[in-house]
Amino acid sequence: MNEAVRFHFVVDGEDxxxxxxxxxxxxxxxxxxxxSPEIIRKISIAMYEGEINMVIxxxxxxxxxxxxEDRIEIILTDxxxxxxxxxxxxxxxxxxxxxxxxxxxxxxxxxxxxxxxYTDDMKIESTLGEGTTITMTVKL
Amino acid sequence: xTVSEMAQKLALTPVAMPDxxxxxxxxxIGDLLSWVMxxxxxxxxxxxxxxxxxxxxxxxxxxVACIVLAExxxxxxxxxxxxxxxxxxILSTSKTAYEVAAELAKLDV
Numbered sequence: 001m002n003e004a005v006r007f008h009f010v011v012d013g014e015d016x017x018x019x020x021x022x023x024x025x026x027x028x029x030x031x032x033x034x035x036s037p038e039i040i041r042k043i044s045i046a047m048y049e050g051e052i053n054m055v056i057x058x059x060x061x062x063x064x065x066x067x068x069e070d071r072i073e074i075i076l077t078d079x080x081x082x083x084x085x086x087x088x089x090x091x092x093x094x095x096x097x098x099x100x101x102x103x104x105x106x107x108x109x110x111x112x113x114x115x116x117x118y119t120d121d122m123k124i125e126s127t128l129g130e131g132t133t134i135t136m137t138v139k140l
Numbered sequence: 141x142t143v144s145e146m147a148q149k150l151a152l153t154p155v156a157m158p159d160x161x162x163x164x165x166x167x168x169i170g171d172l173l174s175w176v177m178x179x180x181x182x183x184x185x186x187x188x189x190x191x192x193x194x195x196x197x198x199x200x201x202x203x204v205a206c207i208v209l210a211e212x213x214x215x216x217x218x219x220x221x222x223x224x225x226x227x228x229x230i231l232s233t234s235k236t237a238y239e240v241a242a243e244l245a246k247l248d249v
Contacts, residue, residue, distance in 0.1 A: 020194070023197070023201055105192070106174060110174035110175055110177075
């Protein structure tokens, strides 16, 4: 596998309950590629958290998953409001999610920390008023 | 022990059981979905009172063996159907989360 295998998804910002479709599809695709279950679990949880964030905060976005020989990269891009204070957002328990989201069991301030927990590297680029791009890497 | 065997021993009601032969190992109790994804282990019995559609995605992605809805919580038909489609086992019981966990511990899960 010299070139990356790429999967592209549009994350619908309208429907909270359908969030996770991209992650579930990635899980299936990676299984077909013979990636180990533990790696698949890490990637699909990290990506699901990212999807949920895009639905809650950014009215959706786009997700790209690139599978290389030695690593998998997940790139999440949105045109949402941006993250005002990334250090604060990375703290477990900090959340700006609204109450309706909390009543569904999200908004516990664990999304970004989980994304970091389950990946080997995570970069956040965010500009207020323009959007956020998160790049996560998991080594194979 | 499999999910089916556990359901029988604990008298749990199957809501969706597409993969009853899945082995269970350990349990996790929680209702905050991200917390569950951060802490539950693959193969766990996930005991919760959360019943919206997102529990199916969380169970699938966290790779738990099954969801046990405690305290008489029910799910609507969409959740049951989606779970069956996505290979996610859901069982329900009127017992509390504590009672389910205590019974699982007695069975050495």
